[in-house]
Amino acid sequence: MPIKRDDPCSYHWGRSYQRRGYKTPYTCCARDSNSTGCTVNQWHISENLDKLKGFVRTTDKPQPADGNYGVYALDCEMCYTTEGGEVLHVTVVSSECKTVLDTLVKPSNPVLDYNTRFSGISEKDVRYVTTTLRDVQDILLDKFSNKTILIGHSLDGDLRALRLIHDTVIDTGVVFPHSQGPPFKRALKTLCQVYLSRNIQKEVGGHNSTEDAMACMELMIWKVKHFLG
Known part of the structure; x- marks a missing residue:
C-alpha cells in the first residue's frame, strides 16, 4: 500500500542475525539491531x-x-x-x-x-x-x-x-x-x-x-x- 511522502517507510534492506544469544548489526549499514531504518521508500511493501x-x-x-x-x-x-x-x-x-x-x-x-x-x-x-x-x-x-x-x-x-x-x-x-x-x-x-x-x-x-x-x-x-x- 502507498505511504504518504510525509510518513515514509523506513527500513533496513540488510539482515540482523541471531548469534550466541544476541543480534548482530545489520549487514546493510552496520547499525545496531534496534536502530531505525537506514533506507527510506515511498512505498510500504507487502506480499498480499x-x-x-x-x-x-x-x-x-x-x-x-x-x-x-x-x-x-x-x-x-x-x-x-x-x-x-x-x-x-x-x-x-x-x-x-x-x-x-x-x-x-x-x-x-x-x-x-x-x-x-x-x-x-x-x-x-x-x-x-x-x-x-x-x-x-x-x-x-x-x-x-x-x-x-x-x-x-x-x-x-x-x-x-x-x-x-x-x-x-x-x-x-x-x-x-x-x-x-x-x-x-x-x-x-x-x-x-x-x-x-x-x-x-x-x-x-x-x-x-x-x-x-x-x-x-x-x-x-x-x-x-x-x-x-
Whole structure:
C-alpha cells in the first residue's frame, strides 16, 4: 500500500542475525539491531498473499524412454507491484548446468519497487519485454511433468512467484539446514563458500539468476557425491 511522502517507510534492506544469544548489526549499514531504518521508500511493501491467483499445476506425462523425467534447478528475481510480489526474471538450468530457459517477464500490475539492489533489474530492462507470466507457465508446463525434480533455494518463493504448483522439489535451504534449525536458514552464498569453495553474488548490481540456479544444482551434485556414493 502507498505511504504518504510525509510518513515514509523506513527500513533496513540488510539482515540482523541471531548469534550466541544476541543480534548482530545489520549487514546493510552496520547499525545496531534496534536502530531505525537506514533506507527510506515511498512505498510500504507487502506480499498480499491473500490476493494470489492464476496458479497452474504440473501434470502427469508419459514416461520418457530412458525413464528420466528430468532434474532442473530454477531461480527467479522478483519485483513488488500493487498486487504483491511478481516475477521479473526466471532461469532454469539442467542437471548438466546448461541453461534451458532464461527470460525477463513483464509484470502484470503496476510496479512499486523493482528491487534492483537484489534483482539487478530496473524499469528500462523490461520496458519492451512482452513475455508474460502465462507465457512462462506454458513453457514450464511443457518442459516439466509432475515427476520432474525441481531444485532451488527457498524454492517456495520462486514457485509462488511463478504461480506454479509442483510437488517433487528439493530445497537446498532444507538439505543444508541452519545449525539453529527453523526458521533460520543459511544463505545460498554461504553454502557455496562452505561446500563449493566459491563466491557467488559478488555483483554490486544485484543477483545473477543463472549463477544462483547453477549453484543450487552444483550443491545437490556435491551432496549426492559425498553422501550417497
